[in-house]
Amino acid sequence: MVPKVVFGQGSFDQLSSILNPQRKDKAPFIFLVDDVFKENKIFVDRINLRFNDKLIFISADEEPKTSQVDQIVKEIKEEFTYKPSGIVGVGGGTILDLTKAVAIMLTNKGSASDYQGWDLVKTKAVYHVGVPTISGTGAEVSRTTVLTGPVRKLGINSDFTPFDQVILDPNLTIGVPKNQWFYTGMDCFIHCVESLNGTFLNAFSQSYGEKAYDLCMEIFLEDENLSEEESRGKLMMASWHGGMSIAYSQVGVAHAMSYGLSYVLGTKHGIGNCIVFDHLEEFYPKDVALFKKMVDKFNITIPKGLCSNLTENQINTMIDIALSLVPLWENALGDNWETIMTRDKLKQLYLKM
Known part of the structure; x- marks a missing residue:
């Protein structure tokens, strides 16, 4: 679990006082910041760079890659003699996942792709801090950092992955475009659905999942009088609780299939989950119906026809990526999942999208 967290409007301004006790002599803090803030001088000034701190703007247009992590680590090691005091990520799920991965790879040898899987990291990461600027992914609380590698899309899932703060x-979520707000919000909703309907469910994950689910229902369907300010706070809490729920259980069908979409087509995670979930009535009938109501309420367009012109090889790669995520299928469908989710069934589902 993340050992320290502060919450509240304006709490970003506590960043310097939080970082100062962690500073080591001559060792900088490295800030990985979504480049959407590049021209926002007021926001950049609030970061309050000191001494030889370094700010790196990163585009979140594409999903994070193991090669990107390796390149950032290489540049940091080439520029600084000292290991950084810490890494601070400011942005959405892409930036937060990159931050966690860079923190890990500054203390572990090899490529980030060597650690894609469960509990492969052996050395504690450098101190790392997460500051989400969009809510829903749960990346701020999860013990995984999802990366696209040379042969698969899979997280670095370890006890050393979660943020220290x-x-x-x-x-910080003011101004997020409506579609992006919805897609990442639905990522949270789908986290809850897959956790609460999974075979790995336990009292701990259920308590977090139910709270996040209720908050999502309030935000996206039930409370017409919710102010934007209240909605922002509640969605940030939903994201946190949803992330905690899957940290102690697992996700399911939508996430497994969206990994395949992302690997082959580069589809962003939130929208990828929405594209897949839209066709999963067989597995989550009640919640897919609610999802469709939410889509209609906010007049959101879910892309269609993405897989209609794919080659057989591309479809097979999608299927291979999805089927490799065994814990997700075990959680969703039980020990006999392979008799339920066959390659042919997966192909037919993908061809609907």
């Missing part, structure tokens, strides 16, 4: 400031 998280700052949850709902004000």
Whole structure:
């Protein structure tokens, strides 16, 4: 679990006082920041760079890659003699996942792709802080950092992955485009659905999942009088609780299939989950119906026809990526999942999208 978290409007301004006790002599803090803030001088000034701190703007247009992690680590090691005091990620799920992975790879040898899997990391990461600027992915709380590698899309899932400190400031999500707000919000909703309907469910994950689910229902379907300010705070809490729920259980069908979409087509995670979930009535009938109501309420367009012109080889790669995520299928469908989710069934589902 993340050991330290602060929450509240304006809490981002506590960043310097949080980092100062962690500073080591001559060792900088490295800030990985979504490049959407590049021209926002007021926001950049709030980061309050000191001494030889380094700020790196990163585009979140594409899903994070193991090669990208390796390149950032290489540049940091070439520029600084000292190991950084810490890594701070400011942005959405892409930036937060990159931050966690860079922190790990600064203390572990080889490529980030060597650690894609469960509990492969052996050495503690450098101190790392997460500051989400969009809510829903749960990346701020999860023990995984999802990366696309040379042969698969899979997380670095370990006890050393979670942030040492998280700052949850709902004000940082002001101005997020509606579609992006919806897609990442639905990522949270789908986390809850897959956790609460999974075979790995336990009292701990259920308590977090139910709270996040209720918050999502309130935000996206039930409470017409919810102010934007209240909605921002509640969605940030839903994201946190949803991430905690899957940390102690697992996700399911939508996430397994969206990994295949992302690997082959580069589809962003949130929208990929929405594209898949839209066709999963067989597995989550009640919640897919609710999802469709949410889509209609906010007049959101779910892309269609993505897989209609794919080659047989591309479809097979999607299927291979999805089927490799065994814990997700075990959680969703039980020990006999392979008799339920055959290659042919997966192919037919993908061809609907």
